[in-house]
Amino acid sequence: MTQPAQQPPRNPRIAIIGAGMSGLCMAFVLRRAGITDITIYEKADSVGGTWRDNTYPGLSCDVPSRFYQFTFAPKPDWSHVFSPGAEIRDYFTSVARDHDLEKHIRFGTEVVHAEFGQGHWRLRTSHGDTQEVDFLISATGILHHPRYPTIQGLDDFGGAVFHSARWDHSVPLRGKRVAVVGTGSTGVQIVCGLAGTAGRVELFQRSAQWVLPVPNPSYTRFGKTLHRRFPKLGARIYESYRAGFQFLAGALIKPGKRRRLIGALCRANLRTVRDPKLREALTPDYQPMCRRLIFSGRFYRAMQRPDVGLVTENIDHVTSNGIVTTDGRLHEVDVIALATGFDAHAFLRPMNLVGENGRTIDEAWSDGPRAHLTVALPDFPNFFMLMGPHSPVGNYSLTAIAETQADHILGWVDRWRRGEFATVAPTRQATDAFNTEMRSAMPGTVWTTGCTSWYLGKDGVPELWPWTPGAHRTRLSTDTSGYDLRVTADRP
């Protein structure tokens, strides 16, 4: 008996929004699977996302470069354990070039509206043109929208003022008095980057931070040659970092020895600050790791330099020549760098997304961003997210998370290619159950031990994945429950 001829897999039309790290990862994973009809919309004129936008002095990634890279694009010649930002941006540029992803990118084109209907997504761009696709994948990043503080008089400042993610390189800093406002990972890196270059650095601290001292040696030529000759070595090192960060994640999600160990290392680091008054001022009033842990082997050394100062009084207002704190003191400065963070809950915004039955993203997220398994949303069929709500982003390699999420999404795209369904979306019940499961796991995590941070949603509950990144990987590679598959194009 002759077998019926097998249908060739369908070739889906896919739009990815964003050519940053996760958008490139998704495009690569789709291409590797033989999918070719891919458009990547990128509103800027180059790739790299956060690594394109952030160029401040001292910028590096506090996740080791041999772990903050794609497994499918290992780079043997990273310069440092924690390589500088420009090198990371160049890495993503070369991934786009070397894997022939650039031809899919429409630079300078923002998706302003996307609406689902009759089994497809119809996108409208900032140029007014439209495109119809079978799958819409958002890779718009988490920390994308700078948060500007409302400080009275800031607009009247006579010198330069800019946000860390909009660094103005036309402003000379050598010999200048620079105020750095904010003590998150960014503020700490800027202080380390400017100390010794600027005439004086004044760090305005509202809350102190715990800092884990991690040295950042450069790689030798011999080490790079070894990595080039023996690619398996890089893969081994990647896996050992994965295990190390899994250990750290264990400390984040439940109390115990690991948490105490990391806390003790942070406290020992703080003791390297010799002046007791400065040490006290740099001592946080919450548990280590409650906020995103800062990795820096240089911060306390920088803070003890004579040309670096710490201001712990709150900022009252800004005048034409400096910052006045609530004790009435004027701190004269030439430049104000705002390391005041990002709106971490503005996922996808300002894009206007309309799912089934006219349900908008604002309606779906009226109580805050939510997602099923970190990647999908009820009422938004054939729509997926990378770095979406509840992703395990605290102190972990986001490239590893992007690969996990991209593989999960590819799983659905592959099933669509085989004709198993026309549309797929998680059910509301499954998404609610997943959220309940996450919330009930939250109390053991360090993020709930009493501090403010960008991790917290507007109800004060952390919006992060409350288990290990390993559990995220296992769950996303095995769990396809809770999804509703429809075989006809539109839903009733």
Ligand code: NAP
């Ligand atoms: P952040 O952690 O949100 O820190 C913002 C800082 O600005 C806080 O210290 C905050 O004080 C302060 N601030 C805000 N408004 C202020 C005001 N009106 N007056 C005085 N201080 C004010 O932001 P971030 O440092 O940009 O870091 C955000 C995230 O980006 C990090 O947690 C990390 O995930 C990522 N990041 C990663 C790296 C890396 O190497 N991988 C590097 C940089 C950033 P309060 O704490 O008192 O609110």
